[in-house]
Amino acid sequence: MDTQALYTTSESDSDPGFYAEARERLTLLTGREDDFRAGQFEAISALVQQRGRVLVVQKTGWGKSAVYFLAAHLLRRRGRGLSLIVSPLIALMRDQMAAAARAGVRAQAVNSANAHEWESVLAALEADKLDVLLISPERLANPRFRDEVLPGLLHRMGMLVIDEAHCISDWGHDFRPDYRRIREIVASLANDVPVLATTATANSRVVDDVAAQLAPEAAPGAAPAAHDGDTEPGDSTAEPADGERGVRILRGGLSRDSLRLGVLRLQDSEQRIAWLTEHLGELSGSGIIYTLTVAQAEDVAQHLGAHGYEVAAYTGKTDPDERQQLEQALKENRVRALVATSALGMGFDKPDLGFVVHLGAPSSPVSYYQQIGRAGRAVQNADVLLLPGKEDVRIWEHFAQASMPNQQRADDVLGQLSTAQPLSAAKLEAAVDVRRSALELLLKVLEVDGAVKRVSGGWLATGQPWHYDAARYERILQLRREEQQAMLDYERLAPGACRMVYLATALDDDQAAPCGRCDTCAGPWYPQSIGTSAVAQARASLDRVGVEIAPRKQWPTGLDALGISLKGRLPTDEVAEPGRALARLSDLGWGPAVRAALQDQDAPVPEGLLGAVVRVLSEWDWQRRPEVVVSVPSARRPQLVSSLAQGLAHIGRLPYAGELSWASGGPSGSVEANSAFRLSGLLGCFAVPEEMRARINGAAVLLVDDEVVSRWTLTVTAGELRRAGAQAVLPFALGMRG
Structure with a gap:
């Protein structure tokens, strides 16, 4: 054409x-x-x-x-x-x-x-x-x-x-x-x-x-x-x-003549960060370094900053005012790069952006094209490099399914909204077992489908029925997976198969001609070597351990809808101290090893993880050193949790007082439940055994668990220990989501 x-x-x-x-x-x-x-x-x-x-x-x-x-x-x-x-x-x-x-x-x-x-x-x-x-x-x-x-x-x-x-x-x-x-x-x-x-x-x-x-309402015979x-x-x-x-x-044609595309496949996160540290200064102008998760953006920005680069993290957690300041700093070339998630996407305009580097690939060629389109708009040459990661597919699959509604959740929400009084999202969250982010997205879907209406004070059902279109959502999910495969195919293009032509074709643009510039047309244009010192520095940076677990201090709102009279702040004498986890599951460093331990069949804690845990404890700036170790009972990973607790007690020369016991049949519900429902399924479900009480009385307790999802398990068990006489409770877990 x-x-x-x-x-x-x-x-x-x-x-x-x-x-x-x-x-x-x-x-x-x-x-x-x-x-x-x-x-x-x-x-x-x-x-x-x-x-x-x-x-x-x-x-x-x-x-x-x-x-x-x-x-x-x-x-x-x-x-x-x-x-x-x-x-x-x-x-x-x-x-x-x-x-x-x-x-x-x-x-x-x-x-x-x-x-x-x-x-x-x-x-x-x-x-x-x-x-x-x-x-x-x-x-x-x-x-x-x-x-x-x-x-x-x-x-x-x-x-x-x-x-x-x-x-x-x-x-x-x-x-x-x-x-x-x-x-x-x-x-x-x-x-x-x-x-x-x-x-x-x-x-x-x-x-x-x-x-x-x-299209307007078509008249009979309209073209x-x-x-x-x-x-x-x-x-x-x-x-x-x-x-x-x-x-x-x-x-029009979607091919971008100013962009020079490339894909560099490296062995692991250490090498990817080492490459960036060693070669970022060779890229022209200022640019954007995209990552797939908030934790990755923060890790990479911290490492690059420690090695002399003017960079900053820009994510969905960045304050709106700070976002505007960071955008302006990049526009004025006061920073070398923003290390960003997709939060810095369509809404950023810097015509002379010199490069875009991805540490981890977006889930489709179309998404990738959209993000790299920020570069090279008013300059003749801009470099675009993808450094894919082994974790990409797992992250893609999570986001592909996270926004899908389902009939049961919709029915639960509509049932609660059938009264004459509107309900806020907070009250709804306590009435239906849906997390806030998923609930708000579901309410949007139901609203645009006409089943609910947002009014002053909250939400109301309109009376219009809503049916989950399973076939439609399955088609969308299948399309997302086809797009993921297309992105993997892009990463593995053979020499001579132009990358720009591939991206343009993914958007059904049949006008693109081979660019003659990308690494498959003209050979790699980027350095492929990485110095051993850069790799060692990246390894040391990713080897950082320890993430704070902030204690819960406020009960969820709307618990009265579940027959629970708790509200406001937790009693100060039942609150845990700030805790620690070895790593977030999304961390580039210890995240993969922690995920593997949590996903594998139940087994004693690996020696490598136990050694890293000891480092966390040695760097913990607690005001009072723990004097006894207690573990949270686990139905899914009893060996992992008990071996972790006993190993820490042995290394720290502390007594292991055993694990808490389950009461009333133990916890109910899912760890994925929202705060109100998760707490409802935990209250009254733990007990301090009689033989443990004397050992924890007046002591600082190191409370050990495997994974932190909502923090309510640690909150409830810490409260039981404090009421049984513990002077302080210091929670510890292998991994933490988020």
């Missing part, structure tokens, strides 16, 4: 005055005398002159925001109403609004990052002093915005823009339930209200799905959506006949 042939609209085959007007505004927007890029004016013309519905699929950096800001301004000049832009890119909104102001576009945003500005923004909206309002998709679920603001917007809307439109589709790599509300908005619009959807990461399946959601290859050059501005308005799909 000849890309240039698709975009022939110019001043010669459109209204010359309109072209000149649009061109003038483009100069003001960009601050340069550049002409439109191929397809930009065609999209603007389709929106402003034809009032059509347009889906733009173009690579990052093509200028999708220029299309919607200029179209919004030109529509406004023609007496149309305000344009609403729905975008997940909160960080990018700040830059976009500054650019829009240069072109005379009055744009404001309402999102979680500017709550202090909401009232003034809504006042300007009410006074009709805005041309563009940018919102996040989550704003559509806000009761006040949905009920008080959105109806007025819809009544006088000049254009609807859906940025990162692949999020609409179940099949998109970054599907978000909140985006599904947009379908209802589209359906409510008059057919002459322009709609623009934009994305850089959509294959044909996603394109067809999004186009179907954008299907027009793809960019379905019309003759020069026909792009022709006005469709009444009843034949479809969705115009403008799709």
Whole structure:
């Protein structure tokens, strides 16, 4: 397909005055005398002159925001109403609004990052002093915005823009339930209200799905959506006949000429971090180092910082204000790199980003393309290197299933919401055995499917039934696994099979030609050697042991729904001291060894782990040294826990007082349960044996367990020991999740 042939609209085959007007505004927007890029004016013309519905699929950096800001301004000049832009890119909104102001576009945003500005923004909206309002998709679920603001917007809307439109589709790599509300908005619009959807990461399946959601109510005999290859050059501005308005799909080539791709397969995490430490300084400019987990980002940032690099960790746990500061530091090249999870994704714009390195691969070529698209937008050369890890597939599988709803959970939630009084998420969590993050995601799914409604004070059921579409979710899960295999295939491409062509093809772009730059086209461009000292330093860094276990000090909310009268703070004389775990399960260092011990069949603790545990205890800055060892009884791993406790007692020359006993049949429920249900299944289920009481009375107890999931087992058992006379309880576990 000849890309240039698709975009022939110019001043010669459109209204010359309109072209000149649009061109003038483009100069003001960009601050340069550049002409439109191929397809930009065609999209603007389709929106402003034809009032059509347009889906733009173009690579990052093509200028999708220029299309919607200029179209919004030109529509406004023609007496149309305000344009609403729905975008997940909160960080990018700040830059976009500054650019829009240069072109005379009055744009404001309402999102979680500017709550202090909401009232003034809504006042300007009410006074009709805005041309563009940018919102996040989550704003559509806000009761006040949905009920008080959105109806007025819809009544006088000049254009609807859906940025990162692949999020609409179940099949998109970054599907978000909140985006599904947009379908209802589209359906409510008059057919002459322009709609623009934009994305850089959509294959044909996603394109067809999004186009179907954008299409206006079709009249009998209406034509299907027009793809960019379905019309003759020069026909792009022709006005469709009444009843034949479809969705115009403008799709360009996705190959990125500035990117030099490579994959370096190394033996383990030590070598990957050693390579990065030794060669990061050789990469051009500043960039992003992506990891798959928060723990990995923190570990890598700490190691690189200790070896002289100006880097910082950027994850979902990073405070919003700090995120903004870190983004600005990278934009101004005050840091060499941000070591980031996917939290630094679509919403970051630094045109001169010089490199992107992945320690661990994203779960699909499409996700990978989206992340590396941050680099090389305004520079001729940018380096993109993937250092895959052995743990990648395990992490992919976890995230692939984590967001899937199920019928039983939905029924439990709907049953609780069938009363006349709304329930908050906190009260729901105590009433249904679903963890908070999964509960909030399920509520979003149920809301966009019409089964529940968010109101002031919480959630209510609408009475509309909801049925789990098992076949649909199984298809989605199968697709995710096919994408995972495609990513593994990308990692193992044979020489001559161009990496850029592979990524473009994964997005169903058949225009890509071999790049001649990647390591399969031209051979490895990156150093492959690693010095022994760098490996030794990485090994020492990853050999760090000890993670604090913060004690629980507050009972879960809503326990009264389970018949439990506890609330507020735990009694101070029953709270454990801060504890320690050998490692998080997601750590790059000791995480794999701890996971193996927890996943294998029950057996005595391995000698290597026991030695590392001793190091944790020797580095523990406890205020009172433990005087006796007690273990938590385990149904799944009795040998592991008892051998760990006895081994520590032997090495530390401490008495082992044995294990606590089970009462009332022992714990019930799952370790995966939410806080309220997990606590409910543990209360009253442990007892201190009589023969143990004298040995712990007045003593500091080292309480040993295998794994920390919710911290409630250690909280409850510590409380039993304190009530039985222990002066202090110091929890210890091999591994900790999170």
